[in-house]
Amino acid sequence: MSSASSNPEIGRKQGPVLEVRGLRKTYGSGDRELTVLKEIDLQLAAGDTCAIIGPSGSGKTTLLGLCAGLDDASAGSVLLDGQAVEALSQDARAALRNRLVGFVFQNFQLIPTLTALENVLVPLELRGETGRRKDAEAILGDVGLSKRLGHYPLQLSGGEQQRVALARAFIHRPKILFADEPTGNLDAETSAPIVDMLFRLNREAGTALVLVTHDPGLAAKARRVIKMGAGTIISEEENGAL
């Protein structure tokens, strides 16, 4: 198993792929206002890996959603590859995600009406790239699903669904991949090869990786580990020295 992924020098020279400044997220208003994130600052270089850990309700998933432009911050700024996400329309954000971002979710989030192959092809089809079926078949082969191309998500096990999700996340070679508890729904035996694949693809594609996890073992594989509590960053450590 590889240790923490590290080729961030190139990224540092190119500028951060993700930059978060003074990020704040509140829900409700007046007396019923609830602040779930406050004053978050964060930078991530291209190819770098970062794990976000912390107890439930500490704001990990909210931070990931804001970084990926899935939700609107109450204050602060998120720059993806130099683009201020909050300045973009929803469609422009969607286009930015399609170009730069990959996702892996705890509950896989495959489209149930599409086969494994079709699910993987969606990011390419959305950017108008046709004729990439071979690439999709190759990457599915890479994750060990060459014989499951025509299966629907409900016909696949949890581990297989997550491998399809991995293939979908990497098919368009994103600059950054957000993974929300990628092994949260899987047992240890199924998780191990998924984690290996995640970091292997990260290395091969030079993709920056943001992992939200409760699993210290998984977090230890990232170069940086950010610990969150009550909506703020409590600590930040490097090289698995948690």
Next chain:
Amino acid sequence: MAHSEMNSALPRNPIAALLHPWTWRMAWRDSRSQRARLVIFSLAIVAGVAALVSIHSLKESVQQGINTQAKSLLGSDLMVSSREPIRDEDAAKLNRYATRSSRETSLSSMMFFPSTNGARLVQVRAIDGAFPFYGKVKTEPAGAWQKIQQEKGVLLEPALLDQFRVKVGDTVKLGSAELPILGVVTDPAPQSSRFSGFAPEVYLGRNQLEATGLMGVASMSTHLMQLKLPAGTDAVALKKKLQEDFADAPWRLETPEDRQQNLGDALDNFQRFLAIIALAALVLGAIGVAGAVHAHINKRVPVIAILRCLGCPGNVAFGIYLIQAAVLGLIGALLGAAVGIGLQVSVLTFFAGDLPFEIPIAPQWGVVLQTTAAGFGVCCGFALIPLLKIRRISPAATLRGGAMLAGRNWLAATPVYLLLAGLLVLLSIPGDSNWKRALAMVAGLAGAFLVLLLVAKCLTWLSRKLVRPSWPYLLRQGISNLHRPHNQTVLFLLSLGLGTFLLVTILLTGNLLKGKLSVSQLAESPNLYLIDVQPDQEPGVREVVKNQGLPVLESAPMVTMRIASIRGIPVQDLLKEKKVPRWLARREFRSTFRTELNSTETLMDGEWKTQRDGADAPAPVSLEEGIAKDLGVKVGDSITMDVQGVPIETQVTSIRQVDWSKFNLNFFMVFTPDVLADAPGFHVVTTKAPDAAASGNLQRELVRGFPNVTAIDLAVVLETIRKIVDGISQVISVLAGFTLLAAIPILTGTFLNGRDLRVRESVLLRTLGASARQVRIILLIEYAALGFLSAVTGLALAVGANAVLATRVFKASPWPDFWILAAAFAVTTGLSILGGILLGRGVNKTSPLEILRSGV
């Protein structure tokens, strides 16, 4: 920042997004696991469009039937009538426009019955040609109508045979000619006007008139020329042209449209009812579609969130589901059109024998095309309401489960609602020529929508406030479902409440219309008019009528008069300036005096006066609204009447609407008794004879004691009208039944919307240990509460709408039929409860693991 560089290849422009192949491919792929549900959505459209197509097709068929019926009431496409003989050169000119023509001369004359030594004033109708061109004259023996064109002889009304105890084959004397009775007329030839004569009709060939010698002495003959025009000729336009071309000819021209208007309130009301029913069917279908699409989109929220997360533009996501809705809508609309045609043809075939109209049993293709397109358009329009919410689905829904469609953004949705309202108004106008009424109907719908929304919001608020921890758990759970997040209270009340409102309004309106048209009401109309009853004879005539066992229905004094001037301007001057129609200025009005309005009159304007305000004050007169319009007068205007040489200054004090369809004694002008009591005149007494024999007996008795009294028998005319209104009444029942079809999509949509969420919740409860009975009771309480409130609100709105329609449109009693309300309440609440029970059964049959794993 160069946004264009970040654009994905999929277009953001809504039209381009809609046309992009990937949008279509994804629409197809996305439908894979949803096809059963989408078929239900499609069925919703099938039902809506089927109802719409069948109602409009039937409306068109019935309209054609009515047009044909109106033609058969006139007997031709255009009738020219004149007090002076129509010159041969003019007749030749008229013939150029016609494919066939017929001429008639009619006059009043005494007819002698030598066998019984009796005599009677009759209306002689001497006809040539193959008149009538529409409809049939029925005679006994059959074929006698054609016989009078070839043989010497006459046809009589049955009552005359009874009255003078003569039979077919006996001889009568008309003028100087002795003519055999060739038969009796059971269904008469169309008359030149409703009361064309004050005497029984006698028919003979026009070529025999000369032999009677009547034309030489009769100065009061009427000359008619009936034209059958080539197919497709616009009779109304030709009438206008002839009026211009023959401006100096003293002719009156009449088309079937004029005759149709004369059928009275019955047809007007029928047309208005059709307009309401068609709009209701359209809206019912559309609400069902909106509900079904909402349910579908709600289930697709996670997929849409994933697509948005992966970079799918909002318009492409919107396009995927718009395509699904449009394609399925189109298939549904086409299937609906086929079902609608089937229904229309089946109903016409089934009722063909019972209807007095000759209705063409064939699809109305033009109507089918129009209504299918309109139904498809409106359904797609209503589908936009949930579809537009797709753009508001956040990609963040991928991070947290259980995301559903966001609530209404009223401000953003306002243009859509306005567009739909505009579309409905546009579609309503062809159904009802009065655009204000069409606008009012759509406004009424919008009002009902807002009331239901308000009630739903109140119920949500109330259920939140009312529920107490001390309540039994199941009751608490059932009621709390009404206000919890993603509750279905608003959607349920809007769809089921609006559906109940529309359907019950249709049923109530149909019922009141049928009541208004009922044969029993017409049965109370008089069918025998006794005229020329001198004031001192009136008690005696009443006595004779009563002695025959017949009722005296009405007795009214009648005074003849002419108009001398209007607002001080002599009528001759008004005539020169063409400010009043010629016939009106020359008309001899038969007016009455009384102190009360009768049952067929409604005061429209001014005040009903019972006496003159003072000795020097002008005489108060109440005008019928049509005549007031023709004269161009309103309340307060002065009219000088010439009452048999004596000028009387009058002032219009009120305007009345008169329902002429009832055949009661009605008058254009009604005075107060103090004005006309001493004027020379006579009485008209009306009664109703059950059959021709009773009518004959009464007329015989009257001749003995009161030889000057003339009896006018309207039994045959009334029977024709009775057949027409009876037919209309039956068609109304069928059409009201059709709208029930359109309720199917509403029910489907409503239950689909709540189903998924309730199934998941109920399965969780089952997983946590709730018994099947407990789950059923919770669902039962929720659906009973929703059904009860939908029914009560819908019924309250329907009662209000019925009252407005009854008083403002149909001029009928606003009181609804209690049994319709009771049945509608039971059905609405019952169906809602049934839905809850079925859902409960579904939950108990579904494996919890299946639900929990599929993440419904």
